Amino acid sequence: MKEIIPAIxxxxxxxxxxxxxxxxxxxxxLANLGRFDAVLSLYYDQxxxxxxxxxxxxxxxxxxxxxxxxTSVDHGTAFDIAGKGIASSVSMEEAIKVAGDYAFLAKxxxxxxxxxxxxxxxxxxx
Numbered sequence: 001m002k003e004i005i006p007a008i009x010x011x012x013x014x015x016x017x018x019x020x021x022x023x024x025x026x027x028x029x030l031a032n033l034g035r036f037d038a039v040l041s042l043y044y045d046q047x048x049x050x051x052x053x054x055x056x057x058x059x060x061x062x063x064x065x066x067x068x069x070x071t072s073v074d075h076g077t078a079f080d081i082a083g084k085g086i087a088s089s090v091s092m093e094e095a096i097k098v099a100g101d102y103a104f105l106a107k108x109x110x111x112x113x114x115x116x117x118x119x120x121x122x123x124x125x126x
Contacts, residue, residue: 057090
């Protein structure tokens with residue numbers, strides 16, 4: 001809590017509509033109802049399981065805080081169906097689309113920062 005609450009306060013001060021902390025046992029239900037545009041999970045399994053329950057094929061993992069954009073599919077290796085020609089490409093397509101969206105927004109943000117200072121850009125995907 002000593003890191004979470006100050007981070008939320010800082011985001012609010014920068015004009016980001018941030019709320020929390022919200023209990024993990026209800027936050028995904030509330031997000032699914034439209035109360036939130038995005039959910040930031042502090043633990044991989046806390047977010048991964050809930051998101052996959054909502055949409056198994058289109059769930060994408062996004063790592064933030066890296067010097068490059070990193071997205072990945074949210075399913076395992078699927079060794080049980082490998083080589084059978086029955087695997088779906090939807091998750092890979094979604095991961096590529098999300099990476100492209102983030103790259104576009106990052107490029108747009110970099111152009112703005114070179115011309116005039118602006119507040120940080122909130123990258124959201126849902």
